Structures are given as C-alpha cells and as structure tokens.
Amino acid sequence: MKQSVLHPLALSVWLGISAVAQATPVSLDLPAQPLASSLQQLEAQSGLRIQFQAEGVANHQAPAIKGDMEPTEALQTLLAGTGLDFELRDGTATVSQAASSSATDERVNLGTMDVISTGLTGVARTEGTGSYTTGVVNSSTKLPMSLRETPQSVSVITSQRIEDQGLGNLNEIVQNTTGLTIQQSGPERQRYYARGFQVDNIMYDGLPISLSRYSQDVITAPDSAMLDRVEVVRGSTGLMQGSGNPSAAINLIRKRPTYEPYVSIGASAGSWDRYRTEVDASNALNEAGTLRGRIVTAYEDNGTYRDYGSTEHGFAYGIVEADLTDRTLFTIGASYQNDNKDADWGGTPTAFDGSDLGLSRSAYLGNDWAYWNTNTRHLFAELEHRFDNDWRLRLAGNKMWGRINMLGSYFFYDRAGSLNQGAGEYTYTDNYNSYDGNLSGPFQLFGRTHELVVGASMRNEIFDGHGGWGTTATNIDPYEWDSGAVPEPSYDMNLWNLKFQSEEKGVYAATRLSITDPLKVILGGRLDWYDYDDANEANSYKVTRNVTRYAGVIYDLNDTYSVYASYTDIFKPQNSPDASGGIIAPMTGTNYEIGLKAAYFDGRLNASAALFRMLQENRAKLLDSSFCPNPSVACYEAAGEVESKGIDLEVAGLLAEGWEGSVGYTYVEAKYRKDSTASNEGKLFDPDQPRHLLKVSTVYHLPGELQQWRVGGTINAQNSTFNETATYRIEQDAYAVVGLMLGYRVNEHVDTRVNLNNVFDEEYYSSLNSNTSIGYGDPRNLMFSVNWTL
Structure with a gap:
C-alpha cells in the first residue's frame, strides 16, 4: 500500500x-x-x-x-x-x-x-533476532541495563528458544530455565521454585501478581504465544515487587505490534492425540503507521499418556499501540485463556511407607467425572512519554479476573495404612489489580551522567472461595481400580468458605551512579504498606512502612568482564495465627550475591558466575493442636530460620556462527538454621528440591548447501531427591531427560520442525508431594510442527 x-x-x-x-x-x-x-x-x-x-x-x-x-x-x-x-x-x-x-x-x-537508550516500550525485544539472549533487561531495578550491568543472576528465555523447543506455556518454560524447578500438587496445580524457595510472584510487563496459596490453583500456566520473552531474576527482588520469597521474579514480556504486515500461522500434532494451532497477525492500522495492532490466538485439543484424560485449551491476545505524539505512546490490550480439563485433583499414591507401587505411568486412579476448568482474563494499559531531556514517564496497569470450577478426588491413608479416596467440589473467584507509575532518566552530578527512577505502585487481590467435600471410597486396591465405579458426588458448596482482600502500596527509588568509567553503584529503597482483610477478623492484619533496601556494585575489569556484588532485604507477610490468636510477624531476611559477568560478540553471548547466600527468619511453623486455643483450628509459631546458599552459572547466546545455545548449572543448599524442633536444625529445608540442576538447550544451523537444516537438543538433569516424614520416605534417583530437535526451512515462508522429547524414555517422579500424591514425568513423545509466515 x-x-x-x-x-x-x-x-x-x-x-x-x-x-x-x-x-x-x-x-x-x-x-x-x-x-x-x-x-x-x-x-x-x-x-x-x-x-x-x-x-x-x-x-x-x-x-x-x-x-x-x-x-x-x-x-x-x-x-x-x-x-x-x-x-x-x-x-x-x-x-x-x-x-x-x-x-x-x-x-x-x-x-x-x-x-535512545530504551525504546518506547523500555525493553529490547527478542522476536525476529534468532538469538538466545537479549540486549537489555529491567526486571531487577526498573533501570534498563544489559545483562552484564545487572548485579544479579538473570536468565532470558527468548522468542527463538520458545519456538525451537516448542514451549507452549509457562510450565514448560520454567522446566527449561536455569535454576528453576516445578512441582505439581496433583496434575493441575503447579508450583515454581528457585534457590530453595517457592516463587510467589509473577510479573506481566513488570507488574507483579502474587501467587497466593489459592490463586495458584486459579491461574493456570499462561500460554507462550503472546510472549516475546521471559526474564527471570533469581534471588530477592523486593525493589521490583515488594513482598515475596527470595526465590525469583518471573517477568512475562508480551509481544508488541509491528509496523509492517506480519502473519504467522502454525500447526502442531504429536503423541497421544495432541494438536495445537496458532495464528499471529500484526500491522499498522492507519496509513501513517501511528496506530498499530496485533492479534494472537491459540487452540489445543490434547490427549494424555494416562489411561484417561484430555484438555481443551483456548487462548486469545490482542494489543493496540497508538503514537499520540512523536514522544507519547499509549498501549492497551487484553488476553483470555480458557482451560477445560478432564483431570483429577490428586496425583498417584505410593505405598504407605513411600515405596513405589509398581504401577504403570499411564495408570489413572481418578474418576471419569472429574474436571478442572479455569479461565483467566487480563486487561492492561500503558502510557509512556519521553521528555526532551531524555526523561521518561511510564504509567501502567494490569487487571486480572480468574475463575476455577473443579470436582475431583484425592487419596489418603488412615492410621491402619488403608488407602481411601476423598473428593471435593470447589469454585474460586480471584480478582487482581496491579498498577505502577514511575519517572526515570539521566541527571548530571560532579561532571558525570547518572540515572534515577522514582515511582509508586499498588496491587490488591480479592478472593472468594466456596466448596464441599466427603469420602467416596475406602480400602482401595490400586491394582484393581475402576475409574467409572464411583458415582459422581454432590456437595453442599458452603461447607467451606474463604473470603479475603489483600492490598500492598509502595513507593520506591533507585539510582545508578557512575562513580568512574568502570565503576557503577546502584542504590535503591522501597517503602511498603500491607493490609490483609479476612472475613474472619481475627486473621486480619497490617504491616506499616516496611523498608526494603537494595545495593549493587559493578566494576568493569575490561570491555568484556565485570565483577559485581549486591544486597537486598527480604519481606514476606504471613497470615498464620499464633497460639494467642494474633498473626505471625512477617518473614524477613537478607540476600547477598557476588559474581562475575561477561559479554562476548558485542553482547550476543552473555555469561555469568555467582555465589549467593540468603537468610529468611520468622518462618511460621505449625504447632501441635494441643497448644492451640481451638484444637480444630491450626495455629503456628515464628520459629524458623532458613539459610540458602549456592552457585549459579550460565552461558547463553551466540556460541559460534550459526550456533545458539544456553547452558546453566545451579547448586543450592537450603537448610534450617533454627527451628523449634531442634532435630531439624542442619537438615535440608525442602529435600524434594534438587541441589544440583543442569539445563542445556542449543540449536545449530547447518552451513553451505545444508543451510535450510538446523539441529538442536536439550538436557535437563538433577541429583537425587526425597520427601520424608515420620511415616514414609519417597526417593527419586538422579536422572537426566534428553530432547532432540530437527528443523527444515522449506522456503522463505514455510518452516517445519520435529521435537523428540525424553529420547531415552526416562521414568522419573516429577514431584514428590506425599505418599498419596506423586507425579510422573512425560514418557517419550514426538511433536511435529509447521509454520507459515508472510
């Protein structure tokens, strides 16, 4: 045109x-x-x-x-x-x-x-670059910096890597990210972990959403079709998101519209009758190009390797950008994700003592009436203005509406060691709002140029849950289970009720001081007000003016290498009642990290090595019911202190001409330093989390006459883990899961790819929750994909 x-x-x-x-x-x-x-x-x-x-x-x-x-x-x-x-x-x-x-x-x-040092969106996109790394991130301090300039361990899962590995959602991305693991409490309840602690915040374009105990059931893994990349900052990130565990910040960066016509249509088919289609279309919406839009949709109809179960998944994402002036950009967008799953609540049981029952991985011990249906809607907007002096104003908001309706069963052992089945029916609504406004830019001091960001944020969650439960079967023989034998139950949905509203407000500031050409110092602070309002007034509480401090030092040894050190405070409110009827004080602590970073090939290859140590105090510990004023209501004490320390290594990006890759290794040792049970001191805090973790991903484009071909592969390996109580011990030996990829570009428009996952059909537990709920990793499987691009 x-x-x-x-x-x-x-x-x-x-x-x-x-x-x-x-x-x-x-x-x-x-x-x-x-x-x-x-x-x-x-x-x-x-x-x-x-x-x-x-x-x-x-x-x-x-x-x-x-x-x-x-x-x-x-x-x-x-x-x-x-x-x-x-x-x-x-x-x-x-x-x-x-x-x-x-x-x-x-x-x-x-x-x-x-x-300008940052684009209108303040990020460096990875779409279309073919790279396994990126040029700039701001998920650590809200100041745009290269990976080498960021004084924390950062991983980036780029658009190209998502495509090469066929990563369809955030669960699969986490499984392939350095230092991160995923545990599933039952088939559909994901929990993410890093550095020994659970990840309890996810960010969308820098705006955090808390993953509370219940919201994690509502928010199923986001679809990757809308993502340009995922930035993961390991360790405490209190300056960015306020309260949270010192685990990691997972920042989902959405795709943006393009100025020129772009259309991509993809289809995949694989083992167990799994099918997926994607459509991605973008273009300028007016002749001047000042109005641009993008629509992304995805649909899946998936079977499973288990004897019973299927999933129907639908996703839609739309975004519009408008250049209000040459320096003002307004963005508005929305997404909708709906998942209807014939999936049960609990996982597969072990024997009473934790030993394996010898069941097939395909065994389904649930019921044919089980379902787990969720839908999540997001509405977001952003206004960004660049001033003549290179300062930038950014106002952003994200609203989320989450819903779940489920009916499912789970197993439990009685004191005699008999296996029984219970069931529950629940419905949750979980609404979340997150807003942020900040002003950032350079300033002159003592003849040098420095950077400053100041801002304020607010987020709140409104949760309303109802449900009922009962026992459906007793004295079960897992080897003779019939998923159609138990009639579908019906429950009084008011047997269980939970309503709460939480709100966190904060103001923050950070500055990057250029002390000398090679020496940069980052100083920051945050002041938070936290308010938890429960329908049960006894569980409501407030935290006023909590201070979170941040400090980082980066010294450039030369044009390639930098050394750094950083410190961050830890702050996480708890809603656990103590024996006197009050609420346990927030968990607090400190996060230290020192490391070496390098950038090769003008930033196309980034490497980092880090040592870290974290202390988290005042952890709520469950008391024996005899100490509680009401034995039927759990109570806690602030008795725990946990230390996590380890090593973090990663290389990602251009390894050689035509060869992209990522290699990450982490060693984490999280142990109790203090506990009301003296025998726990010195023991592993969460032994079902691996201490040694290796993640490898690579792709190589063949040269010369074979340039249309590319080959790649993945390795995910970890050490042995276990889960132990007074009555059982579940063990998982060390294992490695290998994947292979072969791609062929037919012409400039058509590209094909085959992914073979778990090549050696490794059989392993993917989670060790309890002796009534373990999960298996997927067996060997194949996925064929074809994509047409305009």
Whole structure:
C-alpha cells in the first residue's frame, strides 16, 4: 500500500549511545529479499534507527548479508545499485534518492529521530533476532541495563528458544530455565521454585501478581504465544515487587505490534492425540503507521499418556499501540485463556511407607467425572512519554479476573495404612489489580551522567472461595481400580468458605551512579504498606512502612568482564495465627550475591558466575493442636530460620556462527538454621528440591548447501531427591531427560520442525508431594510442527 508520510519500521532495540551503535560491528543474518524487509530487519538486529518512505524503496531487492558488520556498512551494502543513499544525523539514518541520480530529483527529507537508550516500550525485544539472549533487561531495578550491568543472576528465555523447543506455556518454560524447578500438587496445580524457595510472584510487563496459596490453583500456566520473552531474576527482588520469597521474579514480556504486515500461522500434532494451532497477525492500522495492532490466538485439543484424560485449551491476545505524539505512546490490550480439563485433583499414591507401587505411568486412579476448568482474563494499559531531556514517564496497569470450577478426588491413608479416596467440589473467584507509575532518566552530578527512577505502585487481590467435600471410597486396591465405579458426588458448596482482600502500596527509588568509567553503584529503597482483610477478623492484619533496601556494585575489569556484588532485604507477610490468636510477624531476611559477568560478540553471548547466600527468619511453623486455643483450628509459631546458599552459572547466546545455545548449572543448599524442633536444625529445608540442576538447550544451523537444516537438543538433569516424614520416605534417583530437535526451512515462508522429547524414555517422579500424591514425568513423545509466515 502506498504511503505518503514516514513512519518508523520497527520498535527500537536498546543501545547505549548512537555513536557506539553506528561503529560497533553486530552479527547480522539477512536473506535476499525485498529491500523494505531488509531495512526493517537491519533496524531490529542492529538497533540503528532507519527512516524512509515505503514508495521510495518499492520494487528494490536487497542482497543477503550474513556475519559481523557495522550497521552503517550493512546499510550501504543494502542500498548499493538502487539509486538510494542515506544521511546520518543525530543517530538516525534517513534513506532517500541519491542526489546524483537525477538533476531534477528532489531529496526527500524524512526528518530525524534520536537513538535512545530504551525504546518506547523500555525493553529490547527478542522476536525476529534468532538469538538466545537479549540486549537489555529491567526486571531487577526498573533501570534498563544489559545483562552484564545487572548485579544479579538473570536468565532470558527468548522468542527463538520458545519456538525451537516448542514451549507452549509457562510450565514448560520454567522446566527449561536455569535454576528453576516445578512441582505439581496433583496434575493441575503447579508450583515454581528457585534457590530453595517457592516463587510467589509473577510479573506481566513488570507488574507483579502474587501467587497466593489459592490463586495458584486459579491461574493456570499462561500460554507462550503472546510472549516475546521471559526474564527471570533469581534471588530477592523486593525493589521490583515488594513482598515475596527470595526465590525469583518471573517477568512475562508480551509481544508488541509491528509496523509492517506480519502473519504467522502454525500447526502442531504429536503423541497421544495432541494438536495445537496458532495464528499471529500484526500491522499498522492507519496509513501513517501511528496506530498499530496485533492479534494472537491459540487452540489445543490434547490427549494424555494416562489411561484417561484430555484438555481443551483456548487462548486469545490482542494489543493496540497508538503514537499520540512523536514522544507519547499509549498501549492497551487484553488476553483470555480458557482451560477445560478432564483431570483429577490428586496425583498417584505410593505405598504407605513411600515405596513405589509398581504401577504403570499411564495408570489413572481418578474418576471419569472429574474436571478442572479455569479461565483467566487480563486487561492492561500503558502510557509512556519521553521528555526532551531524555526523561521518561511510564504509567501502567494490569487487571486480572480468574475463575476455577473443579470436582475431583484425592487419596489418603488412615492410621491402619488403608488407602481411601476423598473428593471435593470447589469454585474460586480471584480478582487482581496491579498498577505502577514511575519517572526515570539521566541527571548530571560532579561532571558525570547518572540515572534515577522514582515511582509508586499498588496491587490488591480479592478472593472468594466456596466448596464441599466427603469420602467416596475406602480400602482401595490400586491394582484393581475402576475409574467409572464411583458415582459422581454432590456437595453442599458452603461447607467451606474463604473470603479475603489483600492490598500492598509502595513507593520506591533507585539510582545508578557512575562513580568512574568502570565503576557503577546502584542504590535503591522501597517503602511498603500491607493490609490483609479476612472475613474472619481475627486473621486480619497490617504491616506499616516496611523498608526494603537494595545495593549493587559493578566494576568493569575490561570491555568484556565485570565483577559485581549486591544486597537486598527480604519481606514476606504471613497470615498464620499464633497460639494467642494474633498473626505471625512477617518473614524477613537478607540476600547477598557476588559474581562475575561477561559479554562476548558485542553482547550476543552473555555469561555469568555467582555465589549467593540468603537468610529468611520468622518462618511460621505449625504447632501441635494441643497448644492451640481451638484444637480444630491450626495455629503456628515464628520459629524458623532458613539459610540458602549456592552457585549459579550460565552461558547463553551466540556460541559460534550459526550456533545458539544456553547452558546453566545451579547448586543450592537450603537448610534450617533454627527451628523449634531442634532435630531439624542442619537438615535440608525442602529435600524434594534438587541441589544440583543442569539445563542445556542449543540449536545449530547447518552451513553451505545444508543451510535450510538446523539441529538442536536439550538436557535437563538433577541429583537425587526425597520427601520424608515420620511415616514414609519417597526417593527419586538422579536422572537426566534428553530432547532432540530437527528443523527444515522449506522456503522463505514455510518452516517445519520435529521435537523428540525424553529420547531415552526416562521414568522419573516429577514431584514428590506425599505418599498419596506423586507425579510422573512425560514418557517419550514426538511433536511435529509447521509454520507459515508472510
């Protein structure tokens, strides 16, 4: 379509300053294609801002470019022989008709746009780069920094890696992320862990949503089709999200609209009658390109390796961006996810003493009337304005409505060791709001340029749950189980009720001080007010003016290596009553980390090594019912102190020409330092979490005549784990799960891929919850995918 006015072709990628961007070689991979497409991809891969008129480059073809090249040199190569030239001014390359091509031609001045340290969205997208790393993250302090400049351990699961491994949702992403593990309390109740503690916050574009005990049942794993990448900061991230465990912050960065037409249609089919389709379409919505939109949909109809069960999954995501002015961007979007699952509540039992029953992994010991249905809706908006002095104002909000309706059964052993089945029917509504506003930018002090961000945030959760339960079967023989034998029960939905509302308000500030050229110091603080209002007034409480401190130091040894140290406070409220009827004080603690970081190939390969130590105090510990004023109501004491320490290693990005990869290893030792039960002191805090964890993912594009082919693979390995109580011990030996991938690009539009997962059909427990609920990892399975892109 012919356009009469200019527009930028893509979102700007983070760069430090324009001079460095123009002079530093970057790794490029541009196929022979129309010139407009090459200019767009050059901008995305190099960060150089390029302006041109669409009609001015029409009917021109561009040659292929592959390898390291300075952005302006690459631009000259693309324009060679076209009669076009460019003018570089204030960091922007303006493409126009060459002055010497015609004496009568008028040179079209398309104006200029500054290269800025962050794009309008404040992030560096990974979509279309083919990379396993990214140029900038701000999930640690809200200050945009490269991975090397961030004084904490950070992993990024990029768009390319999600595609290569066929990661369809957040559960699968977590399973393949350095230092993270997933435990499932039953088939559909996921829990994420890092550094010995449960992850209790997930962020959407930097806005946190708490994963409370009940909301984790409502919020099923988000679909990956809407994600540009996932940033994971391990350790305490109180400056970003306020209260929470010192585990990790998982930040889901959504895809943004494109300026040029983009359409992608994908389909997958695999073992156990699993089918998935995706549609992703984006374009400018007006001729000027100041209004842009994107729609992403996905649908799954999946069987299972178990004897019974299926899942129907639907997902839709829409987003619109509007350039209100040259410096003001407004974004609004929404998503909807619906999961209808024929899945039971509990997992597979072991024997009473924790030994394996020898059942097949496919054995289903639930009932054919069980269901677990959830839907989650998000509405989000963002207003961002860039001032003339490079300061930026960002106002953002995210609203979530979550619903679950379920009916399912679970197993329990009585004191005599007989296996019995109970069932429950529950419905939850969980509504969540999260808002943030901040102002950030550079300032001058003592002749040097520094950065500052100040802001305020608020989030609240409103939960309302109802349910009923009962016993459905006794003295069960698991080897003779019939899933159709128990009639569907019906319960009084008011046997159990829970209503609460929590609210957290905070103000924060952080500054990045440039002490010398190689030395940077980051200082930050946060002040929080927390209010928990329970329908039972005895369980309501407040925390006023809690202070969270943050400090980081980064020293550049040279152009490649940096050393760093960081400190963060820990703050997590608890709603556990004590023996006097009050509420246990919040958990507090400290998080220390020191490390070495490196950036190779101009940031296309990032590496890090870290040592960390965390202390968490005042952990609520369940008391014997004889100590409680009402024996039928649980009570607790603040008796626990846990220390977690270990090593964190990761290399991710361009390993060699055509070879992307990620290798991550973590060692975590989390133990009780203090406990009211003296025998617990010195023991592992959560022994069913692995201490040694290795995650490997790689893809290699074959050279020469085989360049249409690519091969890849994954390895997820861990040490032995166990879960032990006074009555049972469940053990899982060390294991490794290997995956392989083979891809073939048919032409510039069609790409195919085959993923073979669990190649050696490793049989293992994926979770060790109790002797009545364990989970198995998926057996060997195959998935074939084909994708057509405009």
